Amino acid sequence: MKKYSRVPEQLIYKIWEEKQFTEVLKTSDGTEIEVIDPGSRNNDKAGPDFHNARIRIGNITFTGDVEIDTFHSDWRSHGHHLNQRYNKTILHITIADNQSSGYVTTQSGRHVPTLNLSKYLSQPLRQTILTEISKIGEDEIKMPCSEVADEAPIELKLKFIKELGLLRYRKKCDRFLARLKELIVLHEVMISEPKINHDFHKEIEERTFSSSDFENAEIWQQLLYEEIFEALGYSKNKDAMMKLSHAVDINFFRKMPKENFVAQAESALFFISGLVPEPNRLEDEETSEYIRNLYENWEQIKSGYDGVYFNKSHWHFFKLRPQNFPTVRIAAGARLLDRILNKNLFSRIIGAVSSIENNYKLISKLRDLLIVKGEGYWSKHFNFNKGVRTDIKYFIGLGRADETIVNIILPILTVYFEIFNKRKIAERILALYIYFSQKESNHLVDEVSEVLDITDKKLRSVYYQGMIELFRNYCIKQQCLECEIGKKVFAS
Known part of the structure; x- marks a missing residue:
């Protein structure tokens, strides 16, 4: 026991x-x-x-x-x-x-x-x-080697975890590249995903892509939008947020005026997500006014949307902290969409990486580009008609910004610079991933690092990601004899 x-x-x-x-x-x-x-x-x-x-x-x-x-x-x-x-x-x-x-x-x-x-x-x-x-x-968290992990040399554990961290990073890069190819083909045939009736995967497999195929900025913006939204969903709403970003193509948002972009983007996302309540069920005046504005904005833009709609059953609220509710995450997503489309977020990221040589300064810059301060209705509410006790200061704080950098920004940058044959910068991005230390941990990494006695390394991203890879692809699948640590401690 x-x-x-x-x-x-x-x-x-x-x-x-x-x-x-x-x-x-x-x-x-x-x-x-x-x-x-x-x-x-x-x-x-x-x-x-x-x-x-x-x-x-x-x-x-x-x-x-x-x-x-x-x-x-x-x-x-x-x-x-x-x-x-x-x-x-x-x-x-x-x-x-x-x-x-x-x-x-x-x-x-x-x-x-x-x-x-x-x-x-x-x-x-x-x-x-x-x-x-x-x-x-x-x-x-259940690790089969909990009782015996200390019998494996620390050097072996760190080496294997680092290898897994690099493997996990490469898998993300490969997934992003595959999605970019899909977006290229989708853009060429001018169809949106809910209407796909033909098998374009075969076309992708048989086609040889050149760097010129990837020059369209829209595919990079769409990829960034999709991946950020999926990440904003955390574990319980990742699928719903990802499906929302696939259903509502980024081009739908391009038509929105810059001066009223966030309000209209919020309106679209909340109505399409199915989260907007009936107006007659509201109690406080602040919520009533906010809902009225959502309806007014939606009336102006809804004719331009012909995709799928979601409903509240697609979303999970149970056992979530208020700031992690999908309502607050969608509000954060609307503001990052504004940065992607109207404030050249991707170009600014590329520019920062290309011009800032000091790793500490570069990380600070990337964090600044992704942190979103709380404002407006959603700084005071976690759901419609549900106020917070303390104002939400950040829709996306330092911890979530770090997760986004490690899991999305750096892999996308690696793919970008590899495609355009800028190998030195791509190598530097990988080195930054290995160097990067996150500000916050999570329960899984805390537990795994304690079992393996490597808590001093857990915030280093390559080890942090390696421990996630270890647990998800070895521990819970009981692949102990395929694991270098398991081979050592369970050897006959």
Whole structure:
């Protein structure tokens, strides 16, 4: 059990040691269990929870270890099936029954019977434990090597994480290049994505693109717009924000007057997103006035839009901080659209990279170009008719600006300078990515860096991104023996 769960660990241990069971124990397949000796607690952080237990299962008495997990699936997700320390396990105990079979398998290939302990507890005990289990989040970080990661040399871990950080960066570059090619073809055939009825992917695969194909500034603006909107959606609304930016082509916004651009862009985005409430459901005057302005602006521009519309069910609000609500994110997006179309954002980014040699000054400049201060209605509200306790000072703050630089701006710049054969600048962009240190972390990176004992490196973008790549493509997929760290700590 150990660090993996937030269930009351000491209570579970006490129940096992004192044999606080309401009836005769049975394995998941119905074989009777007699606990002759529950064993002694393992106070080390690695290995099964109890050593030297004596347990009769059926007609056979076993001596060995006992492991207690919250869920049956934890045996694999925690890497016990790869860890030699668990080869002497004679009983696998679960607290919540989500099992798919009556046993687990050790690294040596031996089957270990499973006991679902909650069935044999008094009602008060069972309720206490199951209540705690219900609080465990779906996004709980589970690394199979949590108990043994410190056995891998720090140099090996850093080398592998850096390689993954570079791989993740290159994958972003490749994805952006592929999208640019799609945008070129879409622009040439003059169609918008919701109306696509032909397979242009084959055309892209068979076509050889030259640098001249990428000279149209509109495709770069569209790409920047799409990627920024997707990033603004965070994890819960990324898909919806991405689909919104694909549905509402950037050319639709070009027709809007500069002096009233943000108001009209907000109006379009909110109506198309399906988030504008009915006017008769409003309570405060400030919201009523804002909604009236949205309607007035939308009346002026809606005839120019013939794409798809969304509805409120496409958007997620649950368990989001107010400043991360899609309403506030869309307001931020409208202001960045203004910078893209009316303030030459992409050209200014290219200019900054080409002219500023000092990395610190360049990073400061890029941050300045992306940070968006709170203003107007959405600095005081997180949803229509829902005011904030404290004004939202930044729609896009330093942390989100850094995420945008690392995940969007730098990869796009690498693609741009590689396409136009400016290799030295492209190499400098990659070096900047390796050099870059973000101001903020996130829960996943915090947990992974702690397990790997590299917390001092977690804000370096190449390691930050590498840890995300590690967790998403190795840990949760249980590809431990494909991972250089896993190969080391789980080697037979």
